[in-house]
Amino acid sequence: MNYQQILSDILNQTEPLAGEGCQADYIPALAEVNPDQRGICLHTLEGKQYAVGDADVRFSIQSISKVFALAMALSLEGDDLWRRMGKEPSGTAFNSLFQLEMERGVPRNPFINAGAIVMADILVTHLLDPEHDFLAFVRQLSGCDTIDYNRTVAFSERSTGYLNAAIANLLKYHGNIHNDIERVLQFYCMMCSIEMSCCELAQAFLPFADHRRPFKFGKVQLTSSQVKRMNAIMQTCGFYDEAGEFSYLVGLPGKSGVGGGIAAIYPQRYAVAVWSPRLNPKGNSVVGMKVLELLTTETKESIF
Ligand code: GLU
Numbered sequence: 001m002n003y004q005q006i007l008s009d010i011l012n013q014t015e016p017l018a019g020e021g022c023q024a025d026y027i028p029a030l031a032e033v034n035p036d037q038r039g040i041c042l043h044t045l046e047g048k049q050y051a052v053g054d055a056d057v058r059f060s061i062q063s064i065s066k067v068f069a070l071a072m073a074l075s076l077e078g079d080d081l082w083r084r085m086g087k088e089p090s091g092t093a094f095n096s097l098f099q100l101e102m103e104r105g106v107p108r109n110p111f112i113n114a115g116a117i118v119m120a121d122i123l124v125t126h127l128l129d130p131e132h133d134f135l136a137f138v139r140q141l142s143g144c145d146t147i148d149y150n151r152t153v154a155f156s157e158r159s160t161g162y163l164n165a166a167i168a169n170l171l172k173y174h175g176n177i178h179n180d181i182e183r184v185l186q187f188y189c190m191m192c193s194i195e196m197s198c199c200e201l202a203q204a205f206l207p208f209a210d211h212r213r214p215f216k217f218g219k220v221q222l223t224s225s226q227v228k229r230m231n232a233i234m235q236t237c238g239f240y241d242e243a244g245e246f247s248y249l250v251g252l253p254g255k256s257g258v259g260g261g262i263a264a265i266y267p268q269r270y271a272v273a274v275w276s277p278r279l280n281p282k283g284n285s286v287v288g289m290k291v292l293e294l295l296t297t298e299t300k301e302s303i304f
Helices: 003-013 028-032 062-083 098-102 113-126 130-142 151-160 162-173 181-192 198-209 224-237 240-249 286-299
Strands: 039-044 049-053 215-217 220-222 254-256 261-266 270-275
Touching (some): 003 039, 003 049, 003 286, 028 151, 039 198, 062 113, 062 181, 062 198, 062 224, 062 254, 062 261, 098 162, 130 181, 130 198, 130 215, 198 215, 198 224, 198 270, 215 224, 220 224, 224 240, 261 286, 270 286
Antiparallel strands (some): 039 049, 039 270, 254 261, 261 270
């Protein structure tokens, strides 16, 4: 498969979408990013890398970090994790409060904000220095030591994140946060603020594309069944309340973030990351969705 040619054709085909959608600005620091950047990188399990456009520019991975948090939380808690959250698609916005209230403080899944805030609480409980360990894990996964938090973005989110604070308070009221709320939110915002390029993200997602190889990165270890099941959760819950649409158009497990990134996996074959900051009304990258739809259509490679 000539992925290099395919990716560059696909990027050209997204040209008519230029200017469509808006970048996230509810986190003020994200509004400062040039919205008209686009990059794609695909890494195969055989170790080949194909990149086009702004694939080496780092961006705010935001909710894509929830996949890394889930790997750590599952490694630490195993199936006990599911006592504190579900694994069902939410069908509501990523920062919705009403479902959490109706369901008495048990988040629908790990990839909505409520679920990720509970995972942040779990990591704060287990780890002496969660910020250090989380970053070390992401650096190991991607094989890149210079990946870092963006403290300006983290602070910008923490100082304006009233909805996430409301979610954390509701969780605490229902006994599903065990640590100090401020500490948990601070760590949650740091996780979201990590900056990575498409090439680094594709590399970091590769271990999730192969549940047959041992998953062991420092202290984070997952069984092949856990890796396989993480793919199932990405498939059903990875795209806000557009998970059905993504599954329909693209047919790969993955996760998006409001920074405009999407990382996806073709099991046993490759991991791919796309970035373009302009989002559709559901919070997914306009160009990112189209790129992945074209990729699986033109290569005829999808899990279905
Ligand atoms: N830090 C963002 C928030 O909590 C993440 C949202 C996202 O990327 O979906 O609002």
